[in-house]
Amino acid sequence: MEQERKIRIAITHGDTNGVGYEVILKTFADPAMLELCTPIVYGSPQAANYHAKALGIETPFTVINDAKEARDNRLNLLAVCNEEIKIDLGEPTAESGEAAKKAIDRALSDYKAGLYDVLVTAPVSKNSIPGFNGHTAYIEQALGDGKKGLTILTNEDLRVALVTNNVAIKDVAEAITKQKIMEKAQIFHQALRRDMRISSPRIAVLALNPRCGEDGVLGDEEQTIIKPAIDELSQSGLQVFGPYAADDFFGRSAYYRFDGVLAMYHDQGQTPFKAVAYENGVRYSAGLNLIRTAPAHGANFADAGKNITDEQSLRNAIYVATDIWHNRQAYDEPLANPLQKLYHEKRDDSEKVRFHKKAETKADVE
Numbered sequence: 001m002e003q004e005r006k007i008r009i010a011i012t013h014g015d016t017n018g019v020g021y022e023v024i025l026k027t028f029a030d031p032a033m034l035e036l037c038t039p040i041v042y043g044s045p046q047a048a049n050y051h052a053k054a055l056g057i058e059t060p061f062t063v064i065n066d067a068k069e070a071r072d073n074r075l076n077l078l079a080v081c082n083e084e085i086k087i088d089l090g091e092p093t094a095e096s097g098e099a100a101k102k103a104i105d106r107a108l109s110d111y112k113a114g115l116y117d118v119l120v121t122a123p124v125s126k127n128s129i130p131g132f133n134g135h136t137a138y139i140e141q142a143l144g145d146g147k148k149g150l151t152i153l154t155n156e157d158l159r160v161a162l163v164t165n166n167v168a169i170k171d172v173a174e175a176i177t178k179q180k181i182m183e184k185a186q187i188f189h190q191a192l193r194r195d196m197r198i199s200s201p202r203i204a205v206l207a208l209n210p211r212c213g214e215d216g217v218l219g220d221e222e223q224t225i226i227k228p229a230i231d232e233l234s235q236s237g238l239q240v241f242g243p244y245a246a247d248d249f250f251g252r253s254a255y256y257r258f259d260g261v262l263a264m265y266h267d268q269g270q271t272p273f274k275a276v277a278y279e280n281g282v283r284y285s286a287g288l289n290l291i292r293t294a295p296a297h298g299a300n301f302a303d304a305g306k307n308i309t310d311e312q313s314l315r316n317a318i319y320v321a322t323d324i325w326h327n328r329q330a331y332d333e334p335l336a337n338p339l340q341k342l343y344h345e346k347r348d349d350s351e352k353v354r355f356h357k358k359a360e361t362k363a364d365v366e
Contacts, residue, residue, distance in 0.1 A: 006038045006072055007117045007322055010110065012103040013043030014122025017088050017096040018299030019309040021051035024122060025059040026311035027318070028075045037322060040070045040116055042103040044081035054089070055307045067115035080106040089305035097128025104135070108142045111290055118291040118321040120314070123299040126166075133166050136285040139292060150187040152260075152284045153270065153296055154320065155277040159196070159260040160269040161188045161286070172265045173221060176208060181229040185262055189238050191286035192259055194331045195324040201259040204249065205230055205242035208264045212245050226264075246272075279310045282320045291324050293317040 014020030045063045061075040070076040080102050136149040153160045163184050164175045192201035209219035226243045233240040250272040263269030281296030295313035303309050
């Protein structure tokens with residue numbers, strides 16, 4: 001019997017002045033991780049050696065120049081930055097941002113060529129990459145296949161998606177529309193079903209204003225935008241509930257009763273999530289053909305080079321990406337081979353198949 005091949009995971013090194021290499025090297029110091037997958041780190045051999053020496057980490061890696069050269073049972077480092085990179089630990093710079101962008105761009109190019117299965121991204125600093133507004137939006141634009149992305153924060157207890165992300169607070173209300181809520185909820189619902197294998201997801205939708213706007217006194221978006229979106233989603237068959245006041249919802253841990261929470265803006269969703277899952281949470285770009293995950297924490301410049309950052313969030317990002325890849329295979333397999341037509345209606349050349357919710361009687365088939 002042919003042995004099932006290991007999943008190939010591309011890992012971008014993130015901002016070279018942050019904690020990306022620390023969590024990557026710590027993660028693959030455990031040989032068991034190489035039994036789970038074949039990692040391909042898109043980065044810089046010089047930067048990797050610098051961080052390994054500064055941190056006192058002796059994780060071996062093999063330098064390659066093409067993803068086709070990647071081998072099982074080793075940490076493969078694909079050199080996308082062959083030139084010397086100036087490392088300023090703890091300081092985001094234009095040079096460290098450019099190194100991060102090179103890794104992302106090469107990884108996306110290799111994905112289009114079918115050279116790996118899933119992508120895990122180490123943290124970057126948006127300030128260091130001109131025009132960069134987050135991995136989800138960047139990947140969505142780079143792939144250019146019409147698929148819309150949705151950022152989901154997930155751990156074992158909580159899954160939070162954002163209607164708006166990386167939008168200034170003063171612009172949030174204007175950015176929230178009925179159409180956008182419905183679009184994000186539908187992507188969320190499909191991700192929960194296909195990627196997380198939750199057969200009938202229950203989604204809670206948060207309010208925008210304090211105390212749900214108090215009947216318009218503190219804002220009317222709940223009445224004019226959010227509730228109509230929830231009602232239309234419910235009518236289409238999705239189990240969507242709300243809107244719920246965010247402080248009360250998280251204060252009572254009401255999220256345990258739902259499979260996902262749709263928040264209106266960045267801090268409304270990210271703050272409570274990171275309060276309960278900072279060191280083990282995962283960021284996931286749903287809705288795209290490319291499976292991309294990342295640790296929930298940022299580049300952590302203040303901790304760079306100190307060997308104090310926990311790698312569990314990156315480990316979990318690898319686990320989640322692997323699970324989603326397998327879940328998609330299982331979910332899509334029956335759709336690739338649908339049941340053959342059962343029979344044709346008499347005197348009908350349209351090859352319709354008659355499926356009825358009600359049981360057929362004897363008269364129906366005679």
